[in-house]
Amino acid sequence: MQNNSKNKWAKKAVRWMRNLFLFFLLSSVGAVIILKYMPVYITPLMLIRSVQNVVKGDSPGFYHEWVPLNDISRWLPLAVVASEDNLFMTHHGFDFNQIQKAIEENKTRKRARGASTISQQTAKNVFLWPGHSVIRKGLEIYFTFLIEVFWGKERIMEVYLNSIEMGKNIYGAQAVANKHFGRDAARLTKSQCALIAATLPNPRKFNSAAPSPYMLKRQRQIMSLMGKIAPVNFE
Numbered sequence: 001m002q003n004n005s006k007n008k009w010a011k012k013a014v015r016w017m018r019n020l021f022l023f024f025l026l027s028s029v030g031a032v033i034i035l036k037y038m039p040v041y042i043t044p045l046m047l048i049r050s051v052q053n054v055v056k057g058d059s060p061g062f063y064h065e066w067v068p069l070n071d072i073s074r075w076l077p078l079a080v081v082a083s084e085d086n087l088f089m090t091h092h093g094f095d096f097n098q099i100q101k102a103i104e105e106n107k108t109r110k111r112a113r114g115a116s117t118i119s120q121q122t123a124k125n126v127f128l129w130p131g132h133s134v135i136r137k138g139l140e141i142y143f144t145f146l147i148e149v150f151w152g153k154e155r156i157m158e159v160y161l162n163s164i165e166m167g168k169n170i171y172g173a174q175a176v177a178n179k180h181f182g183r184d185a186a187r188l189t190k191s192q193c194a195l196i197a198a199t200l201p202n203p204r205k206f207n208s209a210a211p212s213p214y215m216l217k218r219q220r221q222i223m224s225l226m227g228k229i230a231p232v233n234f235e
Contacts (some may be wrong), residue, residue, distance in 0.1 A: 001192035003082050006031070006121065016063045018065055028035070028127075028142070028143070028146065028151075029106055029146065030152050031127070031153070032143070032146045032147060033150055035151075035159070036069065036150055036151050036155055037125065039066040039162070040066065040126055040159055040162060040163050041066060042055060042064075043125050043126055043163050043171070044125075044127070044128060044129050045125055045127075045129070045130065045165060046062055046064065046171055046172075048129060049062065049169065050062060050129065051081060053169070061169065061195035062169040062170070062171060063123065063169060063170045063171065063175040063179055064162075064170075064171040064172050064175050065172065065174040065175055065178075066090070066162050066172070066174070067162065067172075067173065067174045067184075067185055067186075068158065068192070069154065069157065069158040069161070069234075071174075071184070071185060071186045072161055072173045072174075072185045072186060072188075073173075073185060073187065073188035073189070073192075073193055074191035075188065075190040075194075075226070076161060076173055076185070076188060076190075076193040076217075077157050077161065077195075077232040078226050078229070078231065078232045079193040079194045079196065079197035079222055080118065080160070080161070080188075080192070080197050080200065081118070081229065081232050082194075082197065082225035082229055083194075083198065083220050083225070084117075084118055084121070084197070085117045085118040085119075085198060087117075087226070088117065088118045088119070088153070088157075088232075089153060089230070089232060091117060091119075092148055093117060093119040093120065093144040093145060093147075093148040094117060094119075095115060095117050095142075098115040098117075099113065116140075117144075118156065118157070119144050119147060119148055119156050120140055120141075120144045121160065121164065122144075122147060122156050122159050122160040122163070122164075123140055123143035123144040123146075123147055124140050124143075125160070125163045125164060125165075126143075126159060126163060127143045128140060128143065153234060157232070157234070161173045161190060162174075164200065164203075165203045165204070166199065166200070166203050166208070167179065167180065167203050167204070167207060167208065168203075168204050168207075168211075169201065170203075170228070173185035173188070173196075176196055177192075179209070180196075180207075180208050180209035181208075181209075190223065190226070191219065191223065191234045192208075194219045194220075194222040194223045194226065195208045195211055195215065195216075195219045196208050196213045197222050198219045198222055199213070199215065199216040
C-alpha cells in the first residue's frame, strides 16, 4: 500500500511538472508572438524602478512613449549598433567571440564586463528582471532565441529603442529626445544619437542632457565607429 501511495504521488508530481512546463512554453511563445505586432508600453524594469522610487519617497512616474521605428532618427540604430553590438545585423542573438573575451577578461577584472547583444538586452528588458542569477540568464538565452526566430532584426531594434532605459525614469528614444533635447526622436541628429548611445552602459549615471568629459570622448568614439560600419538597413 505504501509503495502504491508513493507511486501515485510521483505520477502526480510528474504530471504537474509536465503541465507547468507546457504552460510556460505555450505562454512564453504566445507572448513573444503577440509582442511581434503589439507596442510594448511597459516592461518589468519600468515597474521595478517605479517601486524603487516609491520606497525612496519619490514619485513612481516615468517617461515613455512608443513610436514606430520609422519615427526614430536613422542615426540612432547605427549609434547603438556601433556602441553596443557591432555584429547585430549578422549574429543570431549571441556574439560568442565577445562572450569568450568577457570570460577571459573577467578573470582579472574587479567589475565584471558584460557581453550581452542588443537581442539579449531586448529579451531581458521586455520579459525579465535585472540580475545575474543562473535562472535569469538561462531565461534570457531562451527569450533571445525566441525573439530572433519570431521577431527578426527590425522588430528587435524597434522594441529595443522604445524600451531601453535612457536616463533616470526615461525609457525609449521618444522620451529621451523630448526630455533631453526638446525634440521628437525623428529629429535627433547624428551627434545626439551618439551621445545617447554613450549613456547606455549606465543611463542612470550618465546624462545625455549634461554630458561629462568622459561622455563627450565616448560620443566622438561612437561617431567614428558609425562611419566605419555598414548602415543599419532593414529593407
